[in-house]
Amino acid sequence: MKLIVAIVRPEKLNDVLEALYKEEVRGLTITLARGHGGELESVETYRGTTVKMKLVDKVRLDIGVSDPFVERTVRAIMRSGRTGEVGDGKIFILPVQKVYRIRTGEEDVEAVTPLA
Amino acid sequence: MDSMNGADTAWMLVATALVLLMTPALAFFYGGLVRSKNMLNTLMMSFASLGAVGIAWAVLGYSLAFADGNGFCGGGAYLLLHGVGLESKGSIPHLLFMAYQGTFAIITAALISGAIVERMRFRAYLAFITLWSLVVYAPVAHWVWGGGWLARLGALDFAGGTVVHVNAGVGALVAALVLGPRKDYGRQALLPHSVPFVLLGTALLWFGWFGFNGGSALGANASAVLAFVNTMLAPMGTLVVWMFLDLARTGRATAVGAATAVVIGLVAITPAAGFVPPISAIALGALAALPSHYAIVWRSRTGLDDSLDVLSAHGVGGAVGALLTGVFAVKVWGGADGLLAGNPEQLGRQAVAVCATAAYSAVGTFAILKLIGLVAPLRAPGREEGIGMDVPQHGEEAYSSGEGAILVMPDNAPAAGAIAVPEGRS
Numbered sequence: 105m106k107l108i109v110a111i112v113r114p115e116k117l118n119d120v121l122e123a124l125y126k127e128e129v130r131g132l133t134i135t136l137a138r139g140h141g142g143e144l145e146s147v148e149t150y151r152g153t154t155v156k157m158k159l160v161d162k163v164r165l166d167i168g169v170s171d172p173f174v175e176r177t178v179r180a181i182m183r184s185g186r187t188g189e190v191g192d193g194k195i196f197i198l199p200v201q202k203v204y205r206i207r208t209g210e211e212d213v214e215a216v217t218p219l220a
Numbered sequence: 221m222d223s224m225n226g227a228d229t230a231w232m233l234v235a236t237a238l239v240l241l242m243t244p245a246l247a248f249f250y251g252g253l254v255r256s257k258n259m260l261n262t263l264m265m266s267f268a269s270l271g272a273v274g275i276a277w278a279v280l281g282y283s284l285a286f287a288d289g290n291g292f293c294g295g296g297a298y299l300l301l302h303g304v305g306l307e308s309k310g311s312i313p314h315l316l317f318m319a320y321q322g323t324f325a326i327i328t329a330a331l332i333s334g335a336i337v338e339r340m341r342f343r344a345y346l347a348f349i350t351l352w353s354l355v356v357y358a359p360v361a362h363w364v365w366g367g368g369w370l371a372r373l374g375a376l377d378f379a380g381g382t383v384v385h386v387n388a389g390v391g392a393l394v395a396a397l398v399l400g401p402r403k404d405y406g407r408q409a410l411l412p413h414s415v416p417f418v419l420l421g422t423a424l425l426w427f428g429w430f431g432f433n434g435g436s437a438l439g440a441n442a443s444a445v446l447a448f449v450n451t452m453l454a455p456m457g458t459l460v461v462w463m464f465l466d467l468a469r470t471g472r473a474t475a476v477g478a479a480t481a482v483v484i485g486l487v488a489i490t491p492a493a494g495f496v497p498p499i500s501a502i503a504l505g506a507l508a509a510l511p512s513h514y515a516i517v518w519r520s521r522t523g524l525d526d527s528l529d530v531l532s533a534h535g536v537g538g539a540v541g542a543l544l545t546g547v548f549a550v551k552v553w554g555g556a557d558g559l560l561a562g563n564p565e566q567l568g569r570q571a572v573a574v575c576a577t578a579a580y581s582a583v584g585t586f587a588i589l590k591l592i593g594l595v596a597p598l599r600a601p602g603r604e605e606g607i608g609m610d611v612p613q614h615g616e617e618a619y620s621s622g623e624g625a626i627l628v629m630p631d632n633a634p635a636a637g638a639i640a641v642p643e644g645r646s
C-alpha cells in the first residue's frame with residue numbers, strides 16, 4: 105500500500121478528479137493549500153499598493169491505494185493535471201504502514217478497496 | 221413662462237438615482253451567479269458601463285436617441301449636450317430628462333454582460349458596450365421614445381420592454397454565439413458562488429425598478445402611481461408561479477429561481493407598467509413565468525452558453541411583456557386599448573416592435589463584435605479562463621486572504637527598518 109500525495113493547480117482539479125474517476129480510483133481526500141514551487145509570481149495592485157503573491161493557491165490530494173493502483177493513479181494525475189507551465193505541481197509516493205477502515209475494522213488492502 | 225413642475229422634477233431626480241442604482245445591483249446579481257474566481261470581472265462589466273456608456277451617452281448617444289432626426293435615428297443637435305440645459309422638456313428640466321435616459325442606456329448595455337461572463341477580454345468588452353450603446357441602443361430608443369417610426373406606428377412601450385429588454389436579450393444571444401461557450405461549459409458544474417449576493421442584487425434591482433417604471437411617467441402623476449403599483453404586483457405574480465413550477469419540477473423552491481422570477485416579472489411589466497390595470501399586471505406577471513422558465517430549462521440542455529440566461533430572462537421576458545401589453549392594455553388607464561378591450565390591432569403593432577427590435581439588435585450586435593474581433597481577440601486565453609478572469613484581467617482578487625503577499629516597495633520607499641504605510645490604507 106502507498107499513500108499518494110499530489111499537489112495540483114486548483115483550476116485543474118476537476119480534470120484530475122474526472123481522470124481518477126475514470127481509472128476507478130474512488131477514495132481520496134482533498135485539501136485547499138497554498139504553496140510555492142518556483143513559478144513566476146503574479147502581480148496584483150490595490151490602489152497604490154503593489155504585491156506579489158509568493159504563495160499560490162494549490163490543491164493537495166491524499167489518496168491511499170493498493171500497490172497495483174499506484175501506477176495508474178500517478179499516470180492519471182500526470183496526464184490530467186499538466187499544463188506545461190511552471191507550477192503544475194508534484195506527486196509524492198509514501199509507504200504506508202497500516203490502514204484501517206473505521207466503519208468495519210477492515211485492514212490494509214481490504215480497507216482501501218472501494219465498496220462494490 | 222414654462223410648464224416646469226416642482227413635484228415632477230423632485231420625483232424624476234429620485235427616479236434617476238434609483239435607476240442608476242440598478243446597474244451596481246445588476247453587478248451583484250450577476251456576480252453572485254458566477255464562480256468566485258470571476259467575481260470582480262463580472263462586477264466590473266456592469267460598473268464599467270457606468271463610465272463608458274454614461275460618457276458615450278452624454279457625448280453622442282443622447283443626441284442620436286432624442287434629437288430631431290428621421291424615423292430611424294436622431295440627429296446631431298444635442299452633440300456634447302449642446303442645447304441641453306435647464307429649459308423645460310415636458311414638465312421637467314431637459315438636463316434631467318437626459319440624465320434619466322442615460323441611466324437606461326447604461327443598464328441596457330450592462331445586461332448583455334451576463335451572456336459572456338467568465339471568458340471575454342475586458343478591453344474588447346469596453347469597446348463593445350461603448351459601440352453597442354451608440355449603434356444599437358440609441359437608434360432603438362429613438363424609434364420608440366424619440367419620435368421614431370415605432371412611436372408613429374403606435375407601438376406601446378412604457379419603460380423599455382423592447383428598447384431595453386428585447387434589445388439586450390437578443391444582443392446577449394448573439395454575443396454568446398459569437399464568443400462561443402466557456403471551455404468548461406457542459407463538462408463541469410459551473411455553480412453560483414454566492415446565492416446571497418444574487419438575492420441582494422435582486423432586492424436592489426426591484427427597488428431601482430420603481431424608478432425605472434414609475435419614472436417613465438416623467439412626472440409625479442397618476443400614471444406614475446399606476447406604473448409603481450404594477451411594478452410591485454407583477455413580480456409577485458411571477459414569484460408565486462415560479463415557486464410552484466420549481467416545486468413541480470424538482471420538489472424544491474429554489475432561491476436562485478426566486479431571484480430569477482422577480483427579475484422576469486419586472487422585465488415583463490416594464491412595457492406594460494403604465495398601460496394595464498393592476499389585476500392584469502398580476503396576470504401578466506404570472507403568465508410571464510412560464511415561457512422564461514421553460515426557456516431556461518431548455519437552454520441549459522443545449523450548447524448555447526448564454527451563461528446567466530439573459531436571453532431567457534430579458535429577451536423572452538421582454539417579448540412576452542411587450543405582447544401581453546397589447547393584450548391587457550386599457551385606454552382609460554393610459555395609452556391605448558389592447559386585445560381584451562376589443563382592439564386586436566394593438567397586438568400586431570406590439571409584435572412588429574418586438575420583431576424589429578430583435579432583428580436590428582441581432583444584426584448590430586453581430587457586426588460590432590465581428591468588427592472588434594478584426595482588431596483584437598474577443599476572448600481571453602484558455603489559461604486565463606482556467607485561473608479565472610480576476611487576476612489576469614484586473615490584477616486583483618475578490619476574496620484575498622493576503623497570506624503570502626510580498627509588498628513591492630516603490631522606488632521612493634522609506635529606508636529599511638522604517639514602517640511602510642501603503643497608500644490608501646491609512
